[in-house]
Each structure stands twice: as structure tokens, then as C-alpha cells.
Amino acid sequence: MIVLNKADLNDEAEYVRYQAEAIAPGVDVFVTSVKDETGIATLSGYLSDGKVGAFIGPSGVGKSTLTNLLLKKEVQKTNEVKRKDKRGRCTTTTSYLFELESGGYLIDSPGLREVHAWAEEDDLDNTFSEIAELAQHCKYRDCKHEGEPGCAVQAELEKGFISPERYDSYLHLKKELAFLNRRKAEKNSNVERQYEKQFSKMVKREMSKKQNLRNY
Numbered sequence: 001m002i003v004l005n006k007a008d009l010n011d012e013a014e015y016v017r018y019q020a021e022a023i024a025p026g027v028d029v030f031v032t033s034v035k036d037e038t039g040i041a042t043l044s045g046y047l048s049d050g051k052v053g054a055f056i057g058p059s060g061v062g063k064s065t066l067t068n069l070l071l072k073k074e075v076q077k078t079n080e081v082k083r084k085d086k087r088g089r090c091t092t093t094t095s096y097l098f099e100l101e102s103g104g105y106l107i108d109s110p111g112l113r114e115v116h117a118w119a120e121e122d123d124l125d126n127t128f129s130e131i132a133e134l135a136q137h138c139k140y141r142d143c144k145h146e147g148e149p150g151c152a153v154q155a156e157l158e159k160g161f162i163s164p165e166r167y168d169s170y171l172h173l174k175k176e177l178a179f180l181n182r183r184k185a186e187k188n189s190n191v192e193r194q195y196e197k198q199f200s201k202m203v204k205r206e207m208s209k210k211q212n213l214r215n216y
């Protein structure tokens with residue numbers, strides 16, 4: 001789910017909600033404000049008995065302020081955002097889990113500088129199912145949908161059936177997953193190398209033990 005907080009500071013909060021829904025179909029989007037309690041009841045209804053929610057987002061967006069409001073207690077420290085660069089101050093430094101009156105749970109966590117995807121190719125296709133479907137009609141099987149001739153995705157994009165924002169999110173996530181997979185492969189080969197080293201050490205050790213026995 002997506003929470004768009006500080007709606008009191010934006011006259012076009014509903015338009016921002018529409019934009020968020022357009023790039024993330026099927027994801028619940030909430031517009032909230034701690035100042036005038038817009039959307040708070042709906043948000044709190046989401047965290048019913050046994051459900052666990054966690055706030056993830058940049059520093060200063062109001063994760064701890066929302067936590068305090070949902071818990072009806074000042075359990076978390078909050079801090080004003082610096083005027084100059086509009087960045088938060090990384091007030092929360094550890095993740096905390098709180099029990100809500102409803103029987104649900106809420107985790108408040110430190111602000112994130114960036115979020116990395118942790119997903120598989122299948123997740124990409126599931127999230128962008130309409131693009132995955134179209135991709136089957138591209139002329140080339142390994143079409144990257146970035147300007148190749150006969151690309152069905154580009155064709156729909158030009159006709160306006162896929163929004164440019166959604167197309168950009170797709171490419172962005174795809175690139176991030178490719179990066180992730182490269183890193184995973186590198187890590188695995190490092191682990192393999194380590195095993196090899198350990199194994200050859202062990203063999204040497206055993207050999208020298210044998211050698212020593214023979215010398216006796």
C-alpha cells in the first residue's frame with residue numbers, strides 16, 4: 001500500500017493519489033494528514049487484528065508522527081524537517097514494533113535513503129502483467145521494448161494505452177532487477193571461491209596429518 005501523508009500541505013492531494021494509482025494498479029493508496037486527521041480512520045482500519053504494517057519511506061515524511069497518532073500515544077520522537085533542503089533529520093534510528101488497540105501491529109522504522117527491489121523476473125511480469133502480455137507479440141523474442149522494430153509495447157505506448165509513467169516504472173524496475181541479479185551472481189561466485197579455499201585448506205591439513213603419522 002502507498003500512504004501519501006501531509007495532504008494538508010498539498011492542494012492537489014487527490015490528483016497525486018490518482019497519479020500513484022495510475023503507476024501502481026491494484027495497490028491501495030491512502031491520502032492522510034496528521035494535522036487534520038484526514039484518512040487516519042481508514043488507515044487504522046487497515047491494520048486490523050493480527051495484521052502487521054510497517055512504514056517505509058524517506059526521512060521526514062511523518063512515519064513516526066503517524067505511528068503516534070495511530071497508537072494514540074507519544075511513543076516515538078519526531079522532528080521538524082530542515083527548511084533549506086526539505087530533508088528529514090533521520091530522527092528514528094531503530095525499527096520498533098508496537099501493538100495497536102485493534103490487535104494489529106505497526107512497525108516504525110528509520111527513514112530510507114533509497115529502496116532496492118528484491119524480486120525475481122516473475123514478480124516483474126506479475127506487477128506489469130499488461131506489458132508482459134504485450135511482450136509476447138513483439139517481433140523479437142528478446143525485445144527490450146526500447147525502440148526495436150515491431151515492438152508491441154512501444155506501439156501501445158504510442159497509442160496512449162500504456163502511460164509513459166507506467167512504462168518508465170517498468171523499465172526502471174527491470175534495470176534494477178538486472179543489476180540485482182548481477183550482484184547475486186557475483187556474490188555466489190565469491191561464496192564458491194571461499195568454499196574452494198576452505199576445501200583445499202582442509203585437504204592440505206589432512207595430508208600433513210597423514211604425513212606426520214607416517215613420520216612417526
Ligand SMILES: Nc1nc2c(ncn2[C@@H]2O[C@H](COP(=O)(O)OP(=O)(O)OP(=O)(O)O)[C@@H](O)[C@H]2O)c(=O)[nH]1
Nearest residue numbers: 034060061062063064065078079080090091092111
Ligand atoms: N503538515 C504536516 N506535517 C506533518 C504531517 N505528518 C508529519 N508532519 C511533520 O513532519 C515532520 C517529520 O515527521 P516525523 O514523524 O519525524 O518523520 P519520520 O518519517 O518519522 O522521519 P524519520 O524518523 O527521520 O525517518 C514533523 O515535524 C511532523 O510534525 C502531516 O500530515 N502534515
Ligand SMILES: [Mg+2]
Nearest residue numbers: 063064091092
Ligand atoms: Mg521517525
Ligand SMILES: [Zn+2]
Nearest residue numbers: 138143145151
Ligand atoms: Zn517489445
